[in-house]
Amino acid sequence: MEDQNDDSSTNLIINYLPQTLTDEEFRSLFLSVGPISSSKIVRDKATNYSYGFGFVVYERAQDAQRAIETLSGLQLQNKRIKVAHARPSGDQIKGANLYVRNLPSHWTETELNKLFQPYGKIIQSRILIDLGTGLSRRVGFVLYDTRDEAENAIKCLSGKTPEGCTEPIMIKFADDNTKKIKQQAQVQYVPIPNFAAPGPMRTQPNRFQRFNPMAGNFNGQGPGMVPNQGGYTLFVYNIGFQATDRTLWQLFSPFGTVQKVNIMLDHEKNQCKGYGFVTMTNYQEAQNAINCLNGFFFQGRVLQVSFKNQNQQQPQQQQPQMQPQQQVTLGNQ
DNA sequence: TTGAATT
Known part of the structure; x- marks a missing residue:
């Protein structure tokens, strides 16, 4: 690429992408902020397996900045994505990831960082x-900014017993993930709606569902599902008063094909009434969106997402005559 | 033999 006009301000790295996110979904999500000159999920060349991160280059630095502010931390399926400026690439930042074993069982990242930060960024x-x-x-794992720092940490810490610990920790360079291929393409993430494990509470309840590509059709209907030409309309409540169609688009499109979205507006106040509707093509994808987004903490609120028809909250999603909002329609863009 | 941060 010959995009050398200050790449550092327009080139973003996106981490913690869900495995099943498609290139199109990825691109659409970032396009919603502004025009982009390129986007890419990094994948294994042979298998197309996503390594869980990608890059987006915006045309304008201010859009890149806004993408960081608005999209970093966005929950997509079972992940919270991170959006940040990409560091300039180079040999010195490769092989800077360490694998550490034998950590004290009560340690969190805080203690881990404390031990490793004297040796680098x-x-x-x-x-x-x-x-x-x-x-x-x-x-x-501890990822340093540079290989040198990682080497330094290995030299200084390997086999050492941290203060207050009883066992020496073991450190090595982490495997080069780009050489490993998971042949079994993420088949088994079984939906476990109320997987109530005893023991410490998780930070996020495990209510996220992934598709099993072997059991039915990712983009189609699940077994026994009746196709519905009109799509499946979801009712989205408590989305806040600043929400726009774009908000719904961003929240729902990662789960599948969205036919249209419709934020209900208070025309007097010129703001959202706090709810809206999303129509998705596939039942399975709609159900998955509900599983993932209902109860999801979003911009200081707990979203309520359900099929519109199950709780007849609203009449029909007739478009008000004065509705100036254009409807986002997913076609081939 | 670990998760997925440099195209």
């Missing part, structure tokens, strides 16, 4: 949690 760190028990698996 930490870009990201995490401790793995056992999903069944909610307890630490006592392994984690």
Whole structure:
């Protein structure tokens, strides 16, 4: 690419993308902020497996900034995406990720960072949690800004026993993820609506559902579902008074094909009445959107999302005559 | 043998 006009202010890296997010969904999401010159989810060349991150280059720096402000932290399926300026790429930032074992079981990222930050700038760190028990698996990752810093940390910390601990920690460079291929394409994320595990509470309830590509059709109807030409309309309540059609678009399009969205407006106050409607093509995708977004904490409110027809809150979604809002229609854009 | 932060 020959986009060298101050790449650092327009080039964004997006982390923690859900595995099933498509390139089109990814692009649409960021297009909603402003014109972009390129977008890409980084994938394995052979299998197309998403590594869970991507890049977006905006045409204007102010749009890139706004994307960081409005989209970072957005919940997409089972992930909260992170949007940030990409660091200038180069050899020195490669191979800067460390794998750490034998961590004290009560440690969080805070303690991990405290131990590692004397040796360099930490870009990201995490401790793995056992999903069944909610307890630490006592392994984690520390990503430094540069390879040199990571090497330095290994030299200084490897085999050392941190203060107040009984065992030495083990450190090595993390595997190069771009060389590993998960052949089993994320098949088993079974919907477990009320997976109530005993033990410590999770930060996020595990009510997120993924599609199983082997069981039915990702874009089509699930087994036994009756196709509905009109689509499935969802009622979205408590979305706040600043919400626009774009808000609904951003929230729902990651879950599938959205036919139209419709924010109900208070024309006197010229603002949202606090609710709206979303029509999705596929039942399965609509149900998934409900599972993921109902009860989701969004901009200081708890969203309520349901099928419109199950609780007959509103008459018909007739478009008010004066409605100046254009409807977002998903076609081939 | 770990999650997924440099195209």
